[in-house]
Amino acid sequence: MHQQNNPAVKGTLYVVATPIGNLQDITLRALDILRSVDAIAAEDTRNTSHLLNHFAIGAKLMALHEHNEYQAAARLIEMLQSGKSLALVSDAGTPAVSDPGAHLVAKVREAGLPVVPVPGANAAVSAFSAAGITAPHFLFYGFLPHSSSGRKRELAALKNLPYTLVFYESPHRILASMADLREVLGGGRTVTIARELTKLFETIHTSMLEAALDWLEADQNRQKGEFVLLVSGAEIAETDGVGEEAQRMLQILLAEMPLKQAVKLAAEISGEKKNTLYELALQLKAPDHKPAGPGNDS
Numbered sequence: 001m002h003q004q005n006n007p008a009v010k011g012t013l014y015v016v017a018t019p020i021g022n023l024q025d026i027t028l029r030a031l032d033i034l035r036s037v038d039a040i041a042a043e044d045t046r047n048t049s050h051l052l053n054h055f056a057i058g059a060k061l062m063a064l065h066e067h068n069e070y071q072a073a074a075r076l077i078e079m080l081q082s083g084k085s086l087a088l089v090s091d092a093g094t095p096a097v098s099d100p101g102a103h104l105v106a107k108v109r110e111a112g113l114p115v116v117p118v119p120g121a122n123a124a125v126s127a128f129s130a131a132g133i134t135a136p137h138f139l140f141y142g143f144l145p146h147s148s149s150g151r152k153r154e155l156a157a158l159k160n161l162p163y164t165l166v167f168y169e170s171p172h173r174i175l176a177s178m179a180d181l182r183e184v185l186g187g188g189r190t191v192t193i194a195r196e197l198t199k200l201f202e203t204i205h206t207s208m209l210e211a212a213l214d215w216l217e218a219d220q221n222r223q224k225g226e227f228v229l230l231v232s233g234a235e236i237a238e239t240d241g242v243g244e245e246a247q248r249m250l251q252i253l254l255a256e257m258p259l260k261q262a263v264k265l266a267a268e269i270s271g272e273k274k275n276t277l278y279e280l281a282l283q284l285k286a287p288d289h290k291p292a293g294p295g296n297d298s
Contacts, residue, residue: 008036008085009116013076013108015101016087017094017120021198023054027120031055038084041076043100047091064088066100073104080113087118092226094122098142098168124166127194127228130204135233138164146173148180155184160251160284162233169227175216181231182209190232196225242280246270250277254284 007029008014014033019025034040035057041064042048052059064072076086088095088104095101108115124140141158144151144167158165169177181191187210194204203222207215209231216222234251242250249270253262263281267274 007032008038008087009114010083010085011080012085012114012116013080013105014085014087014116014118015095015105016089016118017122018048018051018089018092019198020092020121020123020126021196021202023051025121025198026051026055027118030118030120031057033087033118034059034089036085037087039079040087040089041072041101041104043090043095048089051089059087064100064104069100069103073107076104077108077111077113080108081111092121092123094120097122097124121198123168123194123197123226123228126197127192127204127230128164128166131192131194131206131230133164133192133230133232135164137162137233138166138230139233140166143168143170144177144180148176151177151180152184155180157255159185160234160255162235162248162251164233165229165231167229167231169229171224171226174223174227175213177229178209178213178216181229182213185209185231187211192230193222194228194230195222197228199225201225242272242276243270246272246277247280250281251284254281259285 014037016030016033017027018030034052034055037059039060039062040048040052041062043065045061045063048061052061062072062076064076080086088101090096090099090101093099096105105115128138139158139161141154144154167177187208189209190206191209191212192204192206193212193216196202201221201224205215205222246266250262250266253266256262257265259281263274263277266272266277270277
């Protein structure tokens with residue numbers, strides 16, 4: 001346990017989650033760490049200055065963002081090796097999760113230095129908790145590619161996965177991304193649009209993908225802010241003689257490799273009959289394949 005009045009241990013990198021909007025969401029432990037470290041590596045020093053000033057914290061700030069992370073990492077490791085304690089923060093939420101910082105963390109760990117997480121706000125988990133999604137599993141993807149062709153390619157690879165798909169999106173790409181989601185995944189899936197979480201104009205809206213784009217276009221204010229999108233996963237085909245886990249495994253393998261290879265590997269791992277799996281794979285890969293009825297919890 002760290003002592004409350006002097007929690008930062010020398011030579012340690014603290015990965016500190018900060019609020020995603022409402023400044024009151026910062027944790028007491030995060031405040032203690034930010035007050036006691038020797039320096040703070042921040043994605044945008046201006047944004048972090050606003051946070052620190054709000055809580056009357058004076059600290060040395062250093063820039064660490066996507067354009068300088070590789071160069072800055074070496075200097076920060078030298079500081080840690082000299083006995084300095086450092087905090088890593090992003091503009092909002094948890095660093096190194098769809099934000100800069102993962103390279104620094106990896107290099108600090110490679111150097112044999114301690115990395116300590118200080119958990120807190122996370123947009124994806126906040127959205128999921130308020131969406132009322134009963135399916136127990138989700139796949140966090142983060143930001144889709146900027147180009148429509150790149151988005152469609154990635155979505156095609158995710159299409160058959162039976163998990164809720166969680167994406168981040170920015171306001172200037174939300175309409176194009178929603179159009180691509182509907183085109184690739186089909187309009188029959190459910191999507192929860194969560195925007196401006198914890199902020200004044202927080203909105204959490206659930207609809208079918210078919211109607212989501214119209215909802216966004218109906219009011220330009222709905223297109224503002226940072227978005228979390230939660231899209232229901234593919235439903236597992238009901239096939240006699242094939243267990244649920246084997247079906248899930250086959251769906252995942254089909255997204256990553258040719259049909260015959262996926263069937264062969266799924267049969268070897270699951271012990272299911274290859275011919276039965278092959279028939280199921282053909283159904284799943286068919287252009288006009290429609291998911292099974294709503295009885296599955298996916």
